[in-house]
Amino acid sequence: MQIIRFLPPEGGNPSVGIVCDEGIRTLLHVSSVAKLLRMRSDDIRRACEHSTESSLKLKEVQLLPPVDEMTEVWAAGVTYRRSQEARMTESVSAASVYDRIYGAPRPELFFKSAAWRVVGHLEPISVRADSEINVPEPELAVVINRYQEIVGFTICNDVSSRTIEGENPLYLPQAKMYLGGCAVGPGITPAWTIEDPHRLSIEATVIRNGETVWSGTASTEELHRTVTDLVDWLHRAEAFPHGVVLSTGTCLVPDLPFSIGSGDQVEISIEGLGTLANPVVSGIGPMRWLTESFTDPTQRLSRTNGVLR
Template identity: 55%
Template sequence: MRYYQLSDGDTGRLVVSTGEGLYDLTAAKPRLQSLRDLLAAANVAEQPPDDVAARHVAADNELSPDDLDGTRTVPVHADEVWAAGVTYQISEEARREESDTPDMYLDVYDAERPEIFFKSTPSRTVGPGEAVGIRRDSEWDVPEPELGIVLYEGETVGYTIGNDVSSRSIEGQNPLYLPQAKVYDRCCAIGPSVVTDIEDPHSLAISMTIHRDGERVYSGETNTDEMVRTCEELVDCYTTHNAVPELAVLLTGTSLVPDEGFTLRADDRVDIDVERIGTLSNPVTTV
């Protein structure tokens, strides 16, 4: 199933797409206002979340696809967003190009332990249609389209799309500047949905386009089968010896990297599509 979060004034509405229709779960069960509510209910009932949702799917709470327009927000309000780095060969190559200490990225790419780092908090995360940020003190900024793993109490419950916006100029100056290059206002976008029934996350097509002044200035595509790490491996590294929150998203790295010299600008639009999950679209603003 595919879950969306809609904004409804001061409250939210949880909507599910079953493949046969679109249904307002909050209208059927007012306590189900978010994916967190659904996952908590499923945990208490010791049932899969899709089974809990299916009990509240009915004709009288069916919606039109037009009801999603302009009302979608972050589909999962994760307590924390973490990310993995150097999980694709092109990412390793790009980060070596930007860095004054390039060998360290080759070491991570080939190492037993993956790179896992903290990315975002709820206040720094935006949803579909909201503007992602580029730092005012950075000269080289890029989007990073990634498959996101949604975790409830450390267990994988679904998948989403993430945009791990990064300052390559700041990180390139010194790897110790990674937190400043990665964590700042509007540094992360998540959406447009969370999908719970993806059997193999290692065979999903990913594409990204960037538009500027009505013209396409970047286009690229890849597949998650190019990852050198598995989702299970990344989740294990994130959760081991770590007090993970109730609800988290773990981004799995990127292999779509614009050519050296390209940088995002305010008013650009970034569109990221992941097979079966949808398209995450965000304008760009300076923060």
């Protein structure tokens, strides 16, 4: 079972439904993911169990990122040993910053994206044109309702500009928070269907001209902190009336000087959550459609073929 946000074949307003073997089932009286995240966990489960039958098939709809309205995306950093090592390598002058944060009681947490700037499955991600080295960061993301209950899990690609962050850690907002720098999807897998989020395999692949130029595998078993601990820290001085998606950090980072670029495709798979795939573009120009889709969701129709893999 997976909760998805989608545009029907005829266009119109986005809908929220569940992917089942027989197709897509629409959630009754749930017009947005944010509305779902304003509900208690038990009520979300009941809504999923009492979804209505639909004749729609997955291949007929346009998938949208499973975040909307005022829902925010936040991220944790340096939560895996591999991430710590990569940050220390790219930022020699400030390596001790990343070394200290890995073992500190308080985690690194930062705002990643507003819902409208998030791209979904098969929509393009962008790399900054003013950064020489840019990488995908495959991450398990936690979906949390307004009551601080973990209600689901999804995949996040926390696209990062290593050149910019490596120059100075204070440049992190510029390296992490820009148009096309955050992908989430393909949908939300309900928390009650995941036995243990700390035992999920993660795979990432970069494809260039039809060939794999980088790949890696890891497991959330390597996560240095627990999911519940990260959620607790995030809520110590914050409130999220429309829910929040918290990406838990990356365990897969390509070795320097590898970089993704325009024409590449990034594919991230997490056990039980599916695959998030995104073509890569460069700069802000090819992402102008994203600002237009804020008021006109049909702008997304030409961006993907809506296939959930």
